[in-house]
Amino acid sequence: MAVPGTPHRVAYINVRLLDPASGLDAPGALLTEGTQIADLGPRLFNDGLPEDAEVVDCGGACLAPGLVDMRVQLREPGEEHKETIASASRAAAAGGITSMVGLPNTDPVVDDVAGVEFVARRARDEKLVKVYTYAALTRGLGGREITEIGLLHEYGARGFTDGVKPVGNAQVMRRALSYATGFDTVILQHPQEPRLSGGVMNGGELATRLGLPGIPRLAEVMLLERDLRLVEMTGGRYHASLLSTAEAMEAMRRAKERGLPVTCDTAPHYFTLNENAVGDYRSFAKVLPPLRGESDRAAIAEAVVDGTIDAICSDHAPQDQDAKRLPFAAAAWGMAGLETLLPLSLALVHQGRMSLLELLKRLTLNPAAILQGRAALEPGLPADLVIFDPDRAWVIDPDRFLSKSKNSAFDNHPVQGKVLRTIVDGRSIFTLSETAAAD
């Protein structure tokens, strides 16, 4: 063990090193020293293991930068019965996530420096995954007055968004994008034209059959295209969250071809499920934007594969039973996602549609870059790592989630890929227990 005064060293041997930043995908080993990555490579320790290091034999499992989840609803402060920063951190750790960013739609809203500091302090107290927050783009999420973007950025807000509420006022969005260019930060928007968004599920035949009001698919691309025009006008950096339609993918492709500073993400449910999951008024499948038809689901999967979609986020939206066990229209939006992000995403690899390295880029390198961070296997970087078995098959059982909330539409869904260990700043914060491993 470590000699007092020297940093703790851990040698992870017998791993498959996966680093999307360098393109490395090879068997090897990695050494951490204190909080940082000290060394790595296929031939590391060929001359023998260091005597003072703790050795972890990973049995051939994958070792990659820890997942960066850029869209999580923390629910603390204000709705601690649904989730807390502590419970979300434990769930994230179990999901292989080493950094996550909360939306500002807590109670109170994170629209001032104190709110940003609160999240930072609570995360420090928990000492688990790295928890960051976005700040609200407009005061009180009211959609009218921009927040103190400069000061909040200095205090560590990772970006600015009104969360689940789109900014419908074009003048407000224009000024926000313009103002933010002075501070090199990103504005995130879940694009959905507010005036067309009174429904509760995807607009179309199924909504008609169920007698539920629909949200038309075009509500998404309409606001997205408006925002892309404003980006062109202002030069502001813009990230579209949770895209769900084929038209939005076309708009993003065109915008990227024109060289606009734009990126986007989606969540696993948008390339895994379609609106049929709503089935017989199943409120666990009520998400925002709504699950779309099969052609949209396929288009989103294709966009993840071809890179139009830069990042995959969990869109973790914990809700208690009371909020979900309601008539469909009255039920709360969202599903818990921290613990299913990796295995659901790995399906695209198992289907042979993309390489593991490419998928990990969407889960680590890209979201970190959008948030102006770095997720890579490089000496000197923080040792934020995930060790996982990409092939291990299991069946999702929300009752076993570490999250306080169990609202998932993936109950009984068979997946492949299990997180074995999660490491933050060189310290293991999650290790799969033997009983869980026996599942």
Add this chain to the structure above:
Amino acid sequence: MSETHPSREPPGFPHRHLLGIEGLSRGEIEFLLDLADVYAAKDPRDHQRSSLLSGYTVINLFFENSTRTRTSFELAAKRLGAEVINMSVASSSIKKGETLIDTAMTLTAMRPDLLVVRHPDSGAVSLLSEKVDCAVINGGDGSHEHPTQALLDALSIRRRKGRLAGLTVAICGDVLHSRVARSNIYLLTTMGAQVRVIAPPTLLPAGIERFGAQAFTDMRAGLADVDIVMMLRLQNERMQGSYVPSVREYFRFYGLDQEKLASAKPDALVMHPGPMNRGVEIDSELADDIDRSLIHTQVAMGVAVRMACLHALLRGEEPPEEGRA
């Protein structure tokens, strides 16, 4: 004090009105500044019995509240011996277009020699000048121009620095809505100064680089090695989330304090057209620092510049010195 150069036109001011700085030549601007310099050098008490404009009538027609500009014009006209009438027109109650034209007609019937007009709408002073048969000075129209402010700023700089050409001047703040900024950009670039504008991106008007000004959103970068820092007033209602999130954030990033001023040249001078928002766009102590602040000089130069403008438009053929009366 005059900056002589080969292409200098014949002296004089060959315009009927002073509606803006845009379009004035270097020689015309210099003529006004030189004339103003003569008035600035005089002891104010010497003007008491000046009769240059004796028998002339000047009307200050203000559609927008102003204390210092109106007072400055009034004093200038009186020191030259003119009759001065002040008219304040509340523009809120009646339809503005009607009021403006109606007022012009009424005033023409009174046969004034010169109107000083301030109006909240850009272009309104020019419109009015077409409807009256006397000289018109623009005392500030909307976000368009405020020519006498730019002239008094230039005179203040020239008297302290000895020149305008070759200086680097940073104009900071609400450039988007500022007529002072526009007039100053026209004047300073015409006179051969380098002009920078510094503002949050939301307060930088579109196409400002085409005016010959270099735009900055980072104040320290924008202030690097400048000779003159010209601060602009930012109205409170624009700091509540529309253009700027808050007063606190504005002062933090765009308020002038000693620390940001350290990027400028050691002998850089600070200016403000007034009225100042202390603690918003400018640190209070800095505003009162007589070694750095030209703010009081600006007010003093205001009267001299307006005397020169009245003189040039009404008695342009007369030499500036008619003896120490």
